[in-house]
Amino acid sequence: MSVTEMFADIQGFLSADQDIREDIRKVVQQLEQAAREILTLLQSVHQPTGFKEIPTKCAKAREMFCTVRTHMADLKTKFPAEQYYRFQEHWRFVLQRLAFLATFVGYLECEALVTREEAAKIIGIEVVREEGFHLGxxxxxxxxxxxxxxxxxxxxxxxxxxxxxxxxxxxxxxxxxxxxxxxxxxxxxxxxxxxxxxxxxxxxxxxxxxxxxxxxxxxxxxxxxxx
CATH class of the missing domain: 1.20.58.200 (Translin; domain 2)
Structure with missing residues (x-):
């Protein structure tokens, strides 16, 4: 293989990698938007009249997590499963925000700490690394x-x-x-x-x-x- 062919091959790899990252970024942006909407809803509990509406707000937040789970299912298809850690930094921040929202909803509902398994279920991912997309x-x-x-x-x-x-x-x-x-x-x-x-x-x-x-x-x- 000539040098030109070698670099053409490398360019093909870089282009494919960039396409994957761009697809991931698009879904992550949707997740970030969904997280912002849930947070905006839950922020209302800080208002003087918000305490009486906590059960209603939590129920609504649970419904909104359905959108999160849909985006998560889409995100799983954007990269090879064995390359999870290669692209993890793209979604780490939003995943932590979603873990916060899941635990916050859980606390508002029962004033207890939501387990990692429960939080992962709310988000729509796994807890075991070997099972794919998971909440570390x-x-x-x-x-x-x-x-x-x-x-x-x-x-x-x-x-x-x-x-x-x-x-x-x-x-x-x-x-x-x-x-x-x-x-x-x-x-x-x-x-x-x-x-x-x-x-x-x-x-x-x-x-x-x-x-x-x-x-x-x-x-x-x-x-x-x-x-």
Whole structure:
């Protein structure tokens, strides 16, 4: 094979690779749009009247995840399965955002942490690497940490809305979350940096709870009524 033929062959490989990346980018853009729409919907729970609409908003978000699962199914067809990690960086960010949204919806529904398996099911992917497109542990944990920041904001807005018991429940949940992360030996630099932000979320919520305590607003409604 001549040099010219060799480079022509290489150009064919590069062109095919670029076509795959372009197809992936188009689907990822659709996923990002779907994630923005779900986030916009869930942001309304921070409004004073939004707390009463949490069940309705969560049900709507669940419906909107159907679009996410459709795009995910499409994304799986855009690249050879054995080359998953070669193209992973294209969708890593949006996958972490979707993991955040899935865990946030789960918390709003039952005030508990959604498992990686449950989050993956909501998104429409697997958890086992060998089964193809999957939600990795690090991407799941990144989503959980984003959710923690969102809950610290929710704790503050709960007080504004007159819901004084919710910050206490959020505080207990975040402290449990922090204890869980302390058990992990995080080697991933971006994930470790994001985890460093959790201590500020804990502190922010503790300040809210402390403020409620010194104002005498941290009691349960029934106890306050008896008093």
């Amino acid at each position: 542990v690090e991407d799941y944990l990144a989503g959980v940490l984003i959710m923690a920041s969102e809950l610290s904001r929710l704790a503050v807005n709960s007080v504004t809305a007159g819901d004084y018991s919710r910050p206490l429940r959020i505080s207990n949940f975040i402290n449990e979350l922090d204890s869980g992360f302390r058990l992990l030996n995080l080697k991933n630099d971006p994930l470790r940096k994001r985890y460093d932000g959790l201590k500020y979320d804990v502190k922010k919520i503790e300040e809210v709870v402390y403020d409620l305590s010194i104002r005498g607003l941290s009691k349960e409604p029934d106890n306050a009524g008896d008093k």
